[in-house]
Amino acid sequence: MDLLYYIRLMRRNWLLILLSLALGVAAAFTVTANTPPKYVATISMLVSGYDKEGSLSTAYQAGMLSQQRVQSYATLLSSRRVVSQIASGEEVARIQANITVEAVPSTVLLRATVSDTDPARAARTANALGEAFSRMINEIERPTPNSRPTVKVTMVDQADVPTVPISPRPTVNLAIAIAIALFVGIGSLVLRDRLDTTIKSSETLQQASKSSVLGIIDYERDARRHPLIVRKEGRSSRSEAFRSLRTNLQFIGIDRQPKSLVVTSCLPGEGKSSTSANLAITLAQAGWRVILVDGDLRRPSIPGYLGIEGAVGLTDVLIDKARLEEAVQTWSEPNLSVLPSGRIPPNPSELLASRGMRQMLATLSETYDMVIIDAPPLLPVTDAATLAAISDGTLLVARYGKTRREHLARAVDALSSINARVVGSVLNFTPARSNRHYGYGYDPKVKTLTSV
Incomplete structure (x- = not known):
């Protein structure tokens, strides 16, 4: 950690430092006012x-x-x-x-x-x-x-009657109070930052995941109610972030371009399902033939995101209750297909590790340009590791300020133990520096090209 890092840390928490200074100044005036002159x-x-x-x-x-x-x-x-x-x-x-x-x-x-x-x-x-x-x-x-x-x-x-008291000394008290306030304020920030092991920068994510950071997804207030990037004609900051992620995915392996990609995270609530859905939408918008597979057989969420029926899906195909063609659904994007999870089985790990799952994944990889699998979190269950072992690559999703370095290290070790390929990582829900999005768009009211 260099000086520039600490300067940025103080700039991000300037309100806390200002509050500490205000409390210090108030304490100095209180002590000065209540100290009898000597x-x-x-x-x-x-x-x-x-x-x-x-x-x-x-x-x-x-x-x-x-x-x-x-x-x-x-x-x-x-x-x-x-x-x-x-x-x-x-x-x-x-x-x-x-x-x-x-x-x-x-x-x-x-x-x-x-x-x-x-x-x-x-x-x-x-x-x-x-x-x-x-x-x-x-x-x-x-x-x-x-x-x-x-x-x-x-x-x-002999002693003369003194005219100037030696205490209290307002200037000295104020200087001491400011020094103590700065020391306590900045010291507490540095201590909290050193004790905080959550991921808050792309550099930390790269070190913890031992892979390249392929995308940084900004936080938007309405992302929880509207998680997909199809709103606002795809001109939001999150849309640009997923386009950047799509571009970076094209360069992760020139000689070994993955055709099946497992998207997972360390723990629940880190945004791996919304990342899977939006990445699939972005690839389909670029002309890729994409299928999004809901591989979370415990808590499926893809049907809820995309607004489709999920009663028949992956589990039905694996237990021969339905054919693959019957379970696959098309979405509003012409190049995007979806395979829901289907009914929740009592043995998810066994189904995902079965020969039928391998054969189905091979079939999908031949049919589509990219197979994106939304997998469960890595640490609570072994489902994601099972899927990562039979896929071409794994994309790790970390949530800003929530995912811990030690959790990410355990997840990477779990993938390394089965020789799974981690193609990169994504930092999700990062605080946006500005709500303004820079780019070029078409304003139908003005009928001219404008900067938005």
């Missing part, structure tokens, strides 16, 4: 040692003693002992939690900050803390009660 007051203190004799050596020793004390004082400054001198009760813990002390590197300076929702109170607390700490150091650093302290702490900079 102010920070800062004091600076100098830690120094007493030079008793005024000599250079004693001054150096006093400086070293001050540097040694700085790190310890940084911890001591926020201790309960110091804070309890300026507050009492529950205030001690609150003030301790809002004190930050740092020792300025390579110096003998201490910097203490006190945060509070009240700017004036923050400044008073910081100044009082500095004074209390200076007094405490003056007491604990005396060798004896009456001697001078060895180290003293002097407040260098």
Whole structure:
């Protein structure tokens, strides 16, 4: 997967990303509005040692003693002992939690900050803390009660009342919210795409089926109510897709052109029956002598699609209850004949694997230019594999967003195990990028050639 793939993924799901950004911005404004402002007051203190004799050596020793004390004082400054001198009760813990002390590197300076929702109170607390700490150091650093302290702490900079709060920061909150929203939105898209094993591109279908993609059939809203392409004078996008499939079928084997073709899918509901019917219609429109055989002896659907009677058909011929000529029906297309499934038998697999089925298929292949067999799905039953074994080729139909790669791999393995020839695959119900169909047609109202 390259960068272009992810760009396309985000472009297809831009509404989800926009929704994620909107939620992030709303969360940022909510957090900012509900966060009380916080102010920070800062004091600076100098830690120094007493030079008793005024000599250079004693001054150096006093400086070293001050540097040694700085790190310890940084911890001591926020201790309960110091804070309890300026507050009492529950205030001690609150003030301790809002004190930050740092020792300025390579110096003998201490910097203490006190945060509070009240700017004036923050400044008073910081100044009082500095004074209390200076007094405490003056007491604990005396060798004896009456001697001078060895180290003293002097407040260098007192705290001023802050005017600008350090939080909330609307710009920072908004930037963080946008970053998190983009990360969550795009991350969820990529994760969902990586976990989704359904077929959603011709490249994925080609890899999973190990065969060429011969056709991509667009989804149309009225395809369920009107599955055949004879409507709209054959000028729909689905009609063009089936014409393209017809053209590609002519080039799948120059030296070994199949005369019998099994059309099947992995599971029910992937559009293999409508593909069989429309492919047969398209071939017949091109002048081919075609017969469409309903080989689904469990759930036949071809008679319903074509609007014909299906009481007598394939099963009657195989059990010698009817002759082949009597069971075959002609359809509205002059070159298209149909052999319905007939009555549903109790043993479909045995009938399809019989010698009579082989002989009948050989007869049909000699009579017609193309025999198209609508077979049951491959994975639930073995009927399709049985038909594929005695036919010249198999066309696999996959449904966009429903057929899974693992199911397609199992179907291909099942066909490979019986040495069936997979001539190609079709991606069905793909989302149409545009409802506009480009081509040339004749408008009887205008009486001129127009682009439609």
